[in-house]
Structure formats: structure tokens, C-alpha cells
Amino acid sequence: MTRALIIAPQWIGDAVMSEPLLARLAARGERLSVAALPWVAPVYRAMPPVAEVIDLPFAHGRLDWSARRALGRSWRGRFDVAYVLPNSIKAALLPWFARVPRRIGYRGEGRWLLLTEQHPNPPGRPPMVPFYLALSGAPAHGDERPALAFAPERLAQACAAAGVAPGGFFVFAPGAEYGPAKVWPPAHYAELARALHAEHGQPVLLLGSAKEAALCGEIAAAAPGACRVLAGQTSLLDAMVLIGASRGMVSNDSGLMHVAAAFGLPQVAVFGSTSPEHTPPLNPRARVLWLKDELGLPCMPCFERTCRFGHYRCLAAVDAARVQAALAVALQPQPQGQA
Structure with missing residues (x-):
């Protein structure tokens, strides 16, 4: 070997x-x-x-x-x-x-x-x-996509530690290590959390690093009773397990977006300064929102860490209702053989 x-x-x-x-x-x-x-x-x-x-x-x-x-x-x-x-x-x-x-x-x-x-x-x-x-030494076939997996008992263990049931919660990953030009506005995340909690009666877990705890706290404060802040309180491994056990995920273009895609979860990914043509979530259950054609901003994608114009319109223009509708589509049962 x-x-x-x-x-x-x-x-x-x-x-x-x-x-x-x-x-x-x-x-x-x-x-x-x-x-x-x-x-x-x-x-x-x-x-x-x-x-x-x-x-x-x-x-x-x-x-x-x-x-x-x-x-x-x-x-x-x-x-x-x-x-x-x-x-x-x-x-x-x-x-x-x-x-x-x-x-x-x-x-x-x-x-x-x-x-x-x-x-x-x-x-x-x-x-x-x-x-x-x-x-x-050989080219891609065109259908290869990443796949991650944890044993069911590992998923159950992480959910028990977080006080949730497998499949009984949503996950948001609102941060982006790269910079604010990738971050969907916290007020939009909070509006979406309130709407999902009202519709499904299930909590939203806010995941990320310790650097993103304040951002997650801001979202939770604006969505009372809907969110639980776990940013900075879990290891990356446990955060991945919770993503794998969740009902669905909403995120920016980030590493955790790709983790969710590799689990084949229903997900919505909001892009702004970066391009899904380069790093899309490779997941048939993913819905990508990128308003390059709709907004007509010549600066998209800029791949910058911060918006040089200071308005972040590429992200702010994606409203919470639009993301909620996209997630509803992603949550629909997949035809057999396409999940």
C-alpha cells in the first residue's frame, strides 16, 4: 500500500x-x-x-x-x-x-x-x-463534491450537550474570518431568527469562534428567545457535529458554509464581495443568494476584506424575507436519488 x-x-x-x-x-x-x-x-x-x-x-x-x-x-x-x-x-x-x-x-x-x-x-x-x-494526476469528473460524516452517536452526544434534539434546531454561522465584506448584516440575521422561530418553534444556534461571540450576542439580543449563542463555547469539531445534526443552516461565504454543504444539509449561503463561481457550496440542497446581476454593482466581486465605498450594498440588499423563502425551498424533501 x-x-x-x-x-x-x-x-x-x-x-x-x-x-x-x-x-x-x-x-x-x-x-x-x-x-x-x-x-x-x-x-x-x-x-x-x-x-x-x-x-x-x-x-x-x-x-x-x-x-x-x-x-x-x-x-x-x-x-x-x-x-x-x-x-x-x-x-x-x-x-x-x-x-x-x-x-x-x-x-x-x-x-x-x-x-x-x-x-x-x-x-x-x-x-x-x-x-x-x-x-x-487525473482531471475532475465534474460530479465530485466533498462529503463529511459523523457516527449517529457522536451527533446525539453533541446535541445532548447543547440541549437540543437532532434535527430540532437551525444553525447560523454569521461570522467570516476574512472580514466584514463577507458578513451579512446582524440585523438581517436577527430578523430571520425571529421569523424562523415563530414559524417552526425551534431554536437557532449561533456558531463561530470566540472572535465572533460579540456579533452573535448582538444577533441574539435582537431576537429574544429565538437564539442560543455558542460562538466561542464549542470546539471546531463540536461545531461541525452540531451543523451535521441540524435541520438547516444559513451563513455567509465561510468555512462553515462548506462544512454544511459537505453534510448535504438544507442551507442558504449569502454572497457579496466574493463569488459563488469560485467557492460555491457544493450541495444540491444549497441555495445561493448573490445579487451581482440584480444590483448591477460594477465592483462585484471585489474580493476585498472591507468595502472601499463603506456601504456593503452587495450584502445589505439581501433581505431576511428572501433568505427565509430560499431556506423554505431548500427544506423541501428531495426527489429520490438527488439528496
Whole structure:
């Protein structure tokens, strides 16, 4: 059996998008060990094709040359092939130090000496699933999409800890690590929470990191009795489990949006400054709201962290009633074979 080392990307959404590549590698007989930073590693623990997850001890944005060299050297003789998913030089150092015989990745930041098999950098912003699948040596088929799974008992355990029943709650992920140009207005989230609670009588769990707790608190305060703030109170792994156990999810373009898509949940994703042509939720039950054609704003998509005009119209123009209607469509039973 081929022993494969996967150097994982550093963002949650990109990690989810790499799952079809891992499924393909495992299907052809490769044993997968994924080396990932701690805030991304839980995503790979929800991927059945992964045999082992290695938590990397490095700080975000730092080279950590000595630590990478020591860790890489400790892996010598352990792997037959390495797939380097990020495009940075530092991502390619570990398999190079480990002397992995085959080291596959994109040329990225001039990595000619670090990789043995280099793919040319694609132009623009390509869809991420085929971008990663190309590293397998074969193109995407066009129907591959990420899939995550947890055992039913794990779902029940997380729901019991949160005081909810599986399938008996909605989830909002209102934050976006990238910046406010991805964030649907909190007042809109609050209006939607009130409407969903009135319609279904089920709570809305607000998920995110500790940095997003204040944002979630603002939403909950404007929707009394409808929401429970769990941002900053759960691990990423538990947040993923709760998403997988929920009835449906509403979010911005974010990593947790891709997590929901990989579970095949009914979901609505609100896009503004970014484009669903680049990073859509790959889920037949997803509904995407992006008003580029309707608004006619020449700046869409800008891919900026903040709106240079200060109005965030691309997001604010998506009203809560529209999202509620889209979610109602997503919640409808799927025809057999399409779920």
C-alpha cells in the first residue's frame, strides 16, 4: 500500500474542498496521513478516507524553519508520496526535509527544488475541487463534491450537550474570518431568527469562534428567545457535529458554509464581495443568494476584506424575507436519488 502524506491547506473551506482528492487517493489504495494546523485538523477527522491526522505545532504565518526541519527529518522513511496542497514554500518544506521520494504540488511560490512533480499554476481563481483533484494526476469528473460524516452517536452526544434534539434546531454561522465584506448584516440575521422561530418553534444556534461571540450576542439580543449563542463555547469539531445534526443552516461565504454543504444539509449561503463561481457550496440542497446581476454593482466581486465605498450594498440588499423563502425551498424533501 502506498503511504501518502497530505500537507493540508490552512483554511477550513479549502480543507473541505480537498476531500474529493483524498477520496480518490484512498480509492486507489493509498493510506492517507494528513498533516494539518490545529484549527483545520478537525475537518479531516470527519473524512472517512483519512487514516491518520497529524496536528502540526506551527504558528500561523511563521516559517518555523528549525521546527519544520526537525519534524520532517523525524518522518524519513515513513512516506512514499506527498501531496502539498498549499502553494507556499513553507508548506513544501516538510516533505522535502522528510525526503519523501515523490513530492507533488503546484509550482506556487517558485518551489522547483522542493517538489519532484510540479503542476503549472492555473490562472485566476479556479474552482477549488478540480484544483486539488488535478494533483491526483487525473482531471475532475465534474460530479465530485466533498462529503463529511459523523457516527449517529457522536451527533446525539453533541446535541445532548447543547440541549437540543437532532434535527430540532437551525444553525447560523454569521461570522467570516476574512472580514466584514463577507458578513451579512446582524440585523438581517436577527430578523430571520425571529421569523424562523415563530414559524417552526425551534431554536437557532449561533456558531463561530470566540472572535465572533460579540456579533452573535448582538444577533441574539435582537431576537429574544429565538437564539442560543455558542460562538466561542464549542470546539471546531463540536461545531461541525452540531451543523451535521441540524435541520438547516444559513451563513455567509465561510468555512462553515462548506462544512454544511459537505453534510448535504438544507442551507442558504449569502454572497457579496466574493463569488459563488469560485467557492460555491457544493450541495444540491444549497441555495445561493448573490445579487451581482440584480444590483448591477460594477465592483462585484471585489474580493476585498472591507468595502472601499463603506456601504456593503452587495450584502445589505439581501433581505431576511428572501433568505427565509430560499431556506423554505431548500427544506423541501428531495426527489429520490438527488439528496
